[in-house]
Amino acid sequence: MLGRGAVLSDPEELLVYESDGLTLFRALADFVVFPTSAEHVSAIVKLANREGLPFVARGAGTGLSGGCLPAEGGIVISLMRMNRILEIDYENQVAVVEPGLVNLHLSWAVGQRGYYYAPDPSSQQACTIGGNIANNSGGPHTLKYGVTTNHVLGLEVVMPDGDIVWLGGKTRESFGYDLAGVFVGSEGTFGVATKVCVRILKKPQAVKTILAVFERVDQASAAVSAIIARGLVPAAVEMIDQLTIAAVEDAFGCGYPRDAAAALLAELDGLAVGMDAQVARIVEACRDSGAREVRTARDETERQLLWKGRKSAFGAYGRVSPAYMVMDGVIPRTKLPYVLSRVNEIVAGHGLRVGNVFHAGDGNLHPNILYDPRKPGEEARVVEAGAEIMRLCAEVGGSISGEHGIGLEKADFMPFIFSAADLEFMHRLKRAFNPTGRCNPGKIFPTRKSCGEAGPVAYRPHPIEEKGLAQRF
Amino acid sequence: MDIAVLDKLRAVVGPANVLSDVDLAPYVVEGRTPEAALFPGSVDEVRAVVEIAAGADVPIVPWGGGTAAAVGTPAPRAGLVLGLRRLAQLLEHEPGDLTATVEAGMTMATLQSALRARGQWLSLDPPDPEQATIGGVIAANASGPRRHLYGTARDLLIGVTVVTGDGVVVRGGGKVVKNVAGYDLPKLFVGSHGTLGVIVSVTVKLRPLPDDERLVAVVFDRSKDAGAAARAVMGSDLIPNALELVDAEASRALGLDSAVGPGGCALIVGFDGVGEQVEWQCGELGRITAPLGGRAVRPLPEEAWTRLASAARDAFDPPAAVMRLIVLPAAVTEAIEHGASAARQRGLRSAWSCHAGVGVITAALASSGALPEPGPIASVLHDWRALARAAGGHATLDWAPLAVKSAVPVWDDAGAAGRIMQRLKASLDPHNVLNPGRFVAGI
Numbered sequence: 044m045l046g047r048g049a050v051l052s053d054p055e056e057l058l059v060y061e062s063d064g065l066t067l068f069r070a071l072a073d074f075v076v077f078p079t080s081a082e083h084v085s086a087i088v089k090l091a092n093r094e095g096l097p098f099v100a101r102g103a104g105t106g107l108s109g110g111c112l113p114a115e116g117g118i119v120i121s122l123m124r125m126n127r128i129l130e131i132d133y134e135n136q137v138a139v140v141e142p143g144l145v146n147l148h149l150s151w152a153v154g155q156r157g158y159y160y161a162p163d164p165s166s167q168q169a170c171t172i173g174g175n176i177a178n179n180s181g182g183p184h185t186l187k188y189g190v191t192t193n194h195v196l197g198l199e200v201v202m203p204d205g206d207i208v209w210l211g212g213k214t215r216e217s218f219g220y221d222l223a224g225v226f227v228g229s230e231g232t233f234g235v236a237t238k239v240c241v242r243i244l245k246k247p248q249a250v251k252t253i254l255a256v257f258e259r260v261d262q263a264s265a266a267v268s269a270i271i272a273r274g275l276v277p278a279a280v281e282m283i284d285q286l287t288i289a290a291v292e293d294a295f296g297c298g299y300p301r302d303a304a305a306a307l308l309a310e311l312d313g314l315a316v317g318m319d320a321q322v323a324r325i326v327e328a329c330r331d332s333g334a335r336e337v338r339t340a341r342d343e344t345e346r347q348l349l350w351k352g353r354k355s356a357f358g359a360y361g362r363v364s365p366a367y368m369v370m371d372g373v374i375p376r377t378k379l380p381y382v383l384s385r386v387n388e389i390v391a392g393h394g395l396r397v398g399n400v401f402h403a404g405d406g407n408l409h410p411n412i413l414y415d416p417r418k419p420g421e422e423a424r425v426v427e428a429g430a431e432i433m434r435l436c437a438e439v440g441g442s443i444s445g446e447h448g449i450g451l452e453k454a455d456f457m458p459f460i461f462s463a464a465d466l467e468f469m470h471r472l473k474r475a476f477n478p479t480g481r482c483n484p485g486k487i488f489p490t491r492k493s494c495g496e497a498g499p500v501a502y503r504p505h506p507i508e509e510k511g512l513a514q515r516f
Numbered sequence: 517m518d519i520a521v522l523d524k525l526r527a528v529v530g531p532a533n534v535l536s537d538v539d540l541a542p543y544v545v546e547g548r549t550p551e552a553a554l555f556p557g558s559v560d561e562v563r564a565v566v567e568i569a570a571g572a573d574v575p576i577v578p579w580g581g582g583t584a585a586a587v588g589t590p591a592p593r594a595g596l597v598l599g600l601r602r603l604a605q606l607l608e609h610e611p612g613d614l615t616a617t618v619e620a621g622m623t624m625a626t627l628q629s630a631l632r633a634r635g636q637w638l639s640l641d642p643p644d645p646e647q648a649t650i651g652g653v654i655a656a657n658a659s660g661p662r663r664h665l666y667g668t669a670r671d672l673l674i675g676v677t678v679v680t681g682d683g684v685v686v687r688g689g690g691k692v693v694k695n696v697a698g699y700d701l702p703k704l705f706v707g708s709h710g711t712l713g714v715i716v717s718v719t720v721k722l723r724p725l726p727d728d729e730r731l732v733a734v735v736f737d738r739s740k741d742a743g744a745a746a747r748a749v750m751g752s753d754l755i756p757n758a759l760e761l762v763d764a765e766a767s768r769a770l771g772l773d774s775a776v777g778p779g780g781c782a783l784i785v786g787f788d789g790v791g792e793q794v795e796w797q798c799g800e801l802g803r804i805t806a807p808l809g810g811r812a813v814r815p816l817p818e819e820a821w822t823r824l825a826s827a828a829r830d831a832f833d834p835p836a837a838v839m840r841l842i843v844l845p846a847a848v849t850e851a852i853e854h855g856a857s858a859a860r861q862r863g864l865r866s867a868w869s870c871h872a873g874v875g876v877i878t879a880a881l882a883s884s885g886a887l888p889e890p891g892p893i894a895s896v897l898h899d900w901r902a903l904a905r906a907a908g909g910h911a912t913l914d915w916a917p918l919a920v921k922s923a924v925p926v927w928d929d930a931g932a933a934g935r936i937m938q939r940l941k942a943s944l945d946p947h948n949v950l951n952p953g954r955f956v957a958g959i
C-alpha cells in the first residue's frame with residue numbers, strides 16, 4: 044500500500060516512537076507508518092478498522108501530555124512525510140499546508156513577503172501544524188493574537204472510518220456546526236488532519252520589548268493587571284521568578300538583576316506611530332506597581348538579549364538541577380499573587396524547589412519542579428505536587444491545561460473542572476466523530492487503562508531540546 | 517399542546533411567565549403561532565421546562581430577542597417558545613481578568629453599557645443591539661463590522677453553560693482566556709441556532725476600550741476600484757478594525773447616497789487606538805486610496821457603526837429577500853458586480869454591503885409592490901448562490917417570504933460534512949427536541 048520504507052515493525056525501531064516530550068509515559072506501537080497522501084491515510088485507517096487495530100496520528104512527537112502515544116498498541120500514523128506547503132494565497136492571507144509541516148517553516152516561507160503564521164509555541168522549530176491543531180497550541184504571543192484555533196479556517200480530515208471530508212475551507216466562515224472548530228483541540232481523537240487552511244498575518248510595523256524588575260512577586264503580578272487596566276493589550280507579557288533569574292544569570296548572563304524577586308517581559312507590537320506613548324504607559328504601570336527598574340530595549344540586539352533570558356530558562360534549570368518537570372495550568376490573571384505563593388508552598392511542602400517562567404498575561408502558569416530522579420521517591424513527590432497544583436488551579440476558577448493538553452497525563456484530573464454530565468456530553472461528541480473509539484484510544488477521559496509498561500521513569504530531555512532547538516515552555 | 521403538559525409547565529415557571537393564545541403575537545414566525553411561550557427565571561426552571569416539553573415530544577424553540585427567529589428552514593411544527601429574557605444578569609465581571617460571565621438573555625446594548633462603565637467592551641457588534649441578546653447572538657453567530665480585526669463569537673466565547681435536550685446542565689470551556697482541557701464545546705454552540713442546547717450563560721473575553729475610534733468613508737465611482745483599494749489597505753501597514761464596502765443602494769442607510777453614484781461604491785474603514793494612531797491611519801488611507809480613484813476621506817458619525825451592520829438589509833423597507841454570501845476576500849467586488857447585474861436582468865433592484873476583509877457579503881433584494889412575485893426573486897437567489905459557490909464559497913438565505921423559501925433552500929448543501937453534523941445532532945440531542953427541522957442538512 045505504502046511501498047517499502049514506509050512501515051516500521053522492528054521493535055528496535057518502534058522504540059523511537061514509544062514516548063513524546065513527556066517521558067513519564069511509554070507505549071509501543073505494533074507498526075509505525077509514513078503515508079504521503081490523504082488517500083494513504085484513508086487506506087491505513089480502513090485497514091486498521093478491518094483488523095480491529097487502534098491507530099493514532101503523530102507529528103513531531105513534541106507533545107507534553109502523551110497525546111500521540113499508542114496507548115493500546117496498534118498503528119502510529121506519522122505525518123512527517125506530509126510536510127508540503129500546497130498554496131500560499133497572499134491576497135486572501137491564507138495558506139494551505141500539509142499537517143506534517145513544521146510550524147516555523149510556514150513563517151519562513153511567507154516571511155520574505157512580510158507575513159508570518161502567528162501561533163508560536165516555543166517548540167516551533169520542531170512541532171508540526173497537525174500537532175498544533177490537535178492540541179490547540181499557544182505561545183508567548185497568543186495574548187494578543189490568540190491560539191491555533193483562531194487561525195485555522197478549514198481542514199481536510201480522514202475520519203475514523205476512513206472517509207475523507209473537508210471541515211470548513213479557505214473562506215473565513217463556514218456554515219452549519221463549526222466542525223473545524225471542534226476538531227481543533229480534540230487531541231487526535233476525531234480523525235487525522237491531512238490538509239490545513241490557516242490564516243497568515245502581516246508582520247507588525249514596529250515591536251518594543253520592556254523588562255521590568257521587582258523586589259516582590261506580588262508587585263510583578265499586580266503590574267500584569269495594571270498594564271491591562273491601562274487599556275493595553277500587549278503582544279506578550281511573560282514572568283520570570285527569582286530562582287529562574289538566578290539560574291539564567293549564572294548560566295548565560297542576559298543582564299537580568301540577579302537579586303530581583305521577579306521580572307516581567309512585556310512586548311508591544313503594531314503601528315510605529317503611537318508606540319512610544321504606549322510604551323510609556325507600560326513603564327508607568329510597572330513603576331506604579333513598585334518596579335525598581337524598567338528598561339526598554341533600544342535595538343534589536345538588546346531585544347534579543349532580553350528574550351534570551353526568557354527563552355534560555357530551561358537550559359538554565361539543567362545547570363541547577365539534574366531534572367525538572369513542567370506543569371501547565373491556567374488561572375484568572377487577578378489570582379496570580381495568591382496562586383504563585385500557594386504553588387511555592389505546595390512544592391516546598393514536598394521538599395522540592397520550583398522555578399516559574401510563564402505566560403503571565405493570560406494567566407497560563409508553567410511551574411517547573413526541580414528534582415533528582417536518582418533519589419528514590421522524588422519523582423513520585425513531583426507527580427503529587429503537580430496534582431495539587433492542578434487542584435489549586437481548578438479551585439480558583441482556572442483550568443488544568445492552557446496549552447499542553449490532557450492526553451494521558453491529565454485524564455484523571457478532568458473531574459477537577461468538569462462534572463460527570465460535562466464529561467458525558469463530551470463523550471457523546473466524541474462518539475459522533477469516532478464511534479468505535481479506535482482513533483487514539485485512552486486519552487482525555489478519566490477511564491485510563493494501563494498503558495504499556497508506563498510508570499515513572501527518569502527524566503530525559505526531548506531530542507529537540509538536546510539540539511538546542513527549543514525550550515520547554 | 518396537551519393541556520396537562522401546559523399545566524405542568526405553568527407550575528414550573530409560574531402562570532405570569534407563560535403566554536398563550538393572543539399574547540403570542542410577537543412570537544409568530546412565518547405565520548406559525550407557537551403552542552405557548554414560557555419565560556423561566558432560573559437555570560433550574562429551564563431544565564425542568566425542557567424535561568417536561570421533551571417528555572411530551574413538544575419541540576423547544578429557544579428565544580433570545582427574536583432578531584434571528586426567522587432564520588432557518590420553516591419549522592415543521594411551531595413548538596414551545598422558551599424565552600430567556602428573565603435570565604439577564606451580568607453574573608461576573610472582573611476587569612483585571614478581561615472576562616465576563618453573563619446570562620444568555622441580556623441584550624447586547626445592556627451588556628455593552630455595563631462593560632463600558634468599567635472601561636471595557638465585548639468586541640462583537642451585531643445588528644439590532646437593543647433587541648439581540650448575547651445568547652442569541654452566539655447561537656446565530658451574528659457579527660458586525662469590527663469583526664474585521666476582532667473576529668466573531670468563536671474567537672470571544674471561552675465558556676458556555678447549556679441545558680441539553682434531555683434537561684441536563686452542561687458546561688463547556690471555562691472562565692479563563694486560555695484553556696485546552698477537554699473538547700472545545702463553546703465552538704459547538706456558536707452558530708448552532710438552538711439545535712444542540714439552550715444556552716443559559718456564557719463567559720466571554722473582553723477588550724479595553726480604545727482611547728479613540730473613528731469611522732471614515734472613501735467614495736469611488738467604480739466598485740472595482742473600491743475593491744482594489746480594499747485589497748491595498750489589507751496589504752498595507754494599516755490595522756483597521758473595520759473594512760466595509762457598500763454600494764449606492766446600501767449607502768442610503770449611511771446618508772452617503774448623495775455622494776455615491778450608480779455603479780459606485782463607498783469603502784468604509786474604521787480605526788481605533790491611541791489618538792495619533794487613528795490620525796495617522798486616516799491620513800495614510802487617503803494616500804493609499806487616492807491613486808485608485810478614491811475621493812476625499814470623510815468622517816462618519818458614531819451612529820454609522822450600527823447602521824453599517826445592517827446597511828444592505830435596511831436599504832429596502834421591507835426587502836424581498838436577504839442573502840449572505842461568503843467568498844474569498846479578494847473576490848468580493850466581482851461577486852457584488854455579478855450579483856447586482858443578475859438582479860437587474862430580472863428587473864429587480866438590489867443592495868450590497870460587505871465585510872470586505874473577510875469576504876462576508878450581505879445582499880438584499882427590493883420588493884416590487886406589496887405582494888412580490890416569488891419566481892424572479894427565487895431565480896436571482898439561485899444565481900447568487902451559484903456565483904458564491906463558483907467563487908469557492910457558499911450562501912445562506914437569511915430572510916425571505918415562505919413562498920420564496922419553498923423554492924430556494926435556506927442553507928447550502930453541506931455535503932459530507934453535513935452527514936457528520938447529522939450524527940452530531942443525533943448524538944447530542946437524541947430525542948430531537950431542540951429546534952428540529954430548521955437547520956443545515958435537515959437538522
Ligand SMILES: Cc1cc2nc3c(=O)[nH]c(=O)nc-3n(C[C@H](O)[C@H](O)[C@H](O)COP(=O)(O)OP(=O)(O)OC[C@H]3O[C@@H](n4cnc5c(N)ncnc54)[C@H](O)[C@@H]3O)c2cc1C
Pocket residue numbers: 063064099100101102103104105106107110111112122142143163164165166169170171172173174175176177178179180181182183230231232234235236237446447483505507508513514515516
Ligand atoms: C521543548 C518544548 C517546548 C514546547 N513549547 C510549547 C509551547 O510554547 N506552547 C504549546 O502549546 N506547546 C508547547 N509544547 C508542546 C508541543 O510542542 C505542542 O503540543 C505541539 O503542538 C505538538 O506538536 P507535534 O507535532 O510534536 O505533535 P505530537 O506530539 O506528535 O502529537 C500531539 C497530538 O497531536 C495529534 N496529532 C498530530 N498530528 C495530527 C494530525 N495530522 N491530525 C490529527 N491529530 C494529530 C497526536 O495524535 C497527539 O494527540 C512544547 C514541547 C516541547 C518539547
